[in-house]
Amino acid sequence: MTDDLSRRGFLVGASATLGLALLPDRATATTATTAAIQDAVHVPALVIGSGYGGSVTALRLAEAGVDVQLVELGMAWDTPGADGKIFCKTTAPDHRSFWLRTRTKQPISHFLGASIDRDIPRHTGILDAEEFGGITVYQGRGLGGGSLVNGGMSVTPLRSRFAQILPTVDPDEMYGVYYPRANAGLGVALVDPAWWEAAPAYQFSRVGRKHAQRSGFPWLFVPNVYDWDYMRREAAGEVPKSALDQEILFGNNAGKKSLQKTYLARAAATGRVTVSTLHRVTSVRPAAGGGYAVTIEQLDTSGAVVTTKEVVADKVFFAAGSVGTSKLLTQLKATGVLPALNDEVGKNWGDNGNVMCGRANHMWDPTGALQSTIPTLGIDNWDAGGAFAEVAPLPTGIETYASFYLSITKTSQRAQFSWNPTTSKVDLNWQTAWKQTSINAAKTIFDKINSREGTIYRTDLFGSYKIWGDGLTYHPLGGAVLGKATDNYGRLSGYPGLYVMDGALIPGAATVNPYVTITALAERNIAKILEADL
Ligand code: FAE
Numbered sequence: 266m267t268d269d270l271s272r273r274g275f276l277v278g279a280s281a282t283l284g285l286a287l288l289p290d291r292a293t294a295t296t297a298t299t300a301a302i303q304d305a306v307h308v309p310a311l312v313i314g315s316g317y318g319g320s321v322t323a324l325r326l327a328e329a330g331v332d333v334q335l336v337e338l339g340m341a342w343d344t345p346g347a348d349g350k351i352f353c354k355t356t357a358p359d360h361r362s363f364w365l366r367t368r369t370k371q372p373i374s375h376f377l378g379a380s381i382d383r384d385i386p387r388h389t390g391i392l393d394a395e396e397f398g399g400i401t402v403y404q405g406r407g408l409g410g411g412s413l414v415n416g417g418m419s420v421t422p423l424r425s426r427f428a429q430i431l432p433t434v435d436p437d438e439m440y441g442v443y444y445p446r447a448n449a450g451l452g453v454a455l456v457d458p459a460w461w462e463a464a465p466a467y468q469f470s471r472v473g474r475k476h477a478q479r480s481g482f483p484w485l486f487v488p489n490v491y492d493w494d495y496m497r498r499e500a501a502g503e504v505p506k507s508a509l510d511q512e513i514l515f516g517n518n519a520g521k522k523s524l525q526k527t528y529l530a531r532a533a534a535t536g537r538v539t540v541s542t543l544h545r546v547t548s549v550r551p552a553a554g555g556g557y558a559v560t561i562e563q564l565d566t567s568g569a570v571v572t573t574k575e576v577v578a579d580k581v582f583f584a585a586g587s588v589g590t591s592k593l594l595t596q597l598k599a600t601g602v603l604p605a606l607n608d609e610v611g612k613n614w615g616d617n618g619n620v621m622c623g624r625a626n627h628m629w630d631p632t633g634a635l636q637s638t639i640p641t642l643g644i645d646n647w648d649a650g651g652a653f654a655e656v657a658p659l660p661t662g663i664e665t666y667a668s669f670y671l672s673i674t675k676t677s678q679r680a681q682f683s684w685n686p687t688t689s690k691v692d693l694n695w696q697t698a699w700k701q702t703s704i705n706a707a708k709t710i711f712d713k714i715n716s717r718e719g720t721i722y723r724t725d726l727f728g729s730y731k732i733w734g735d736g737l738t739y740h741p742l743g744g745a746v747l748g749k750a751t752d753n754y755g756r757l758s759g760y761p762g763l764y765v766m767d768g769a770l771i772p773g774a775a776t777v778n779p780y781v782t783i784t785a786l787a788e789r790n791i792a793k794i795l796e797a798d799l
Pocket of ligand 1: 313317339405407408412415544584740
């Protein structure tokens, strides 16, 4: 990042984040200077949430000369803790790890059949494990949203499959303009294959490739936003380790180009974006004099509300993530605050067909005690079996002889959010049994590999004698779908000046890891909105 970028900085505010703080990395993130959004102000544009959709929206609005208030539920993640680090390791979760929980809820919940969860102090930590009836939805909380916690896998779906993802969007403009723009904006790059072939930290991936090849499955290198030069220097012992030191699920202290270092840094450089962290939007309704009245609660790090603000915004961009945006819109429609939203709101939510599993390799096929947390390899059996599997790390620090996979699968099951007046909460009618389709698709890959290799599934990672990690998703999508709840550019029906900009627009599945598509779609939609509405 240039000096100019870091000098100008964001206007960030929340009691917990005041002060100047720098991430311990060459690519410095944002600087924090002044107070958060004030009560009773009237602003031109308010963006709810700072993940991919929100960051793209804030940057492009600001570049066009619009002053933006970016309101984020989670923390700024710019201040080191007592250990000198901003983020804690995946294997050593502390108060920074989970969003308002007193016990961890690790996605890989067991090892050798025993639970690995532990008690932690309740805090506004970085990873939310949000529980609905039939599924736990993992999401990033903080400035940068999911980019803080995710694996950085940056996959542009095959053009031939694009119509399965967003049937109403012109593929020419996406593949000609917006996917390239998104990949450039995110800083996506491919690992150097020659380095990878010899890196001890990628032995697990090479074993995954060998097994895929021997069973006849196509495999591919998957680009990432990790700084590969930094990882090379981690491996050489020249810089503090991050991906090579078990950092991922609760943040990376260096190396990973989260949104704080890309889109949000550029937004900061415009001087037009004010960020309010630990601020939660709870209501948006038409204001008497035009625009929308937005209610915002400011939280402390225990999750308690310290003050409630009410502002007016001419335009409001919902980018609180698939779940956050869908919950807000569902509630606002059902409680009569935004009654003219159409009946598509809350519908068409899916889990991107996520399912996890491990395989137990032979003793002569070790996967390595040192495993980079950054995945590099995919197995593509989409056309034949409906599954795209990421060869994922299991960075325990010891040799486990395990191969581990997160599969994205073809499913038709879609759930709906609804307002529950008894509990005053939004429910999701996901059915646990629906995951069987995903398991069947994943088995088209792993049954064959097990048969070829003479190996078996691990049964100790998700419980005692439980093969499949089928109670969760990392990839929530849908709930305010493009061309249904909104027009073909994210404009919400019934309310001019209200927009959806995030993963809620994508109807439940992306055929691959979703954030490049979320970013590209946001780039496309904001370009049209700037041209036509502002
Ligand atoms: P998101 O990034 O979730 O941002 C929404 C933001 O809104 C969050 O910061 C929230 O805290 C905030 N928010 C929510 N409610 C409110 C409110 N009421 N008021 C104010 N702010 C609010 O949304 N995807 C990939 O493509 N590749 C990967 O390798 C990958 N790995 C993943 C690993 C993990 C562990 C997880 C959890 C996800 C992973 N994903 C991956 C998914 C990816 O991070 C996700 O699709 C995007 O982050 C979604 O982007 P959105 O902009 O929709």
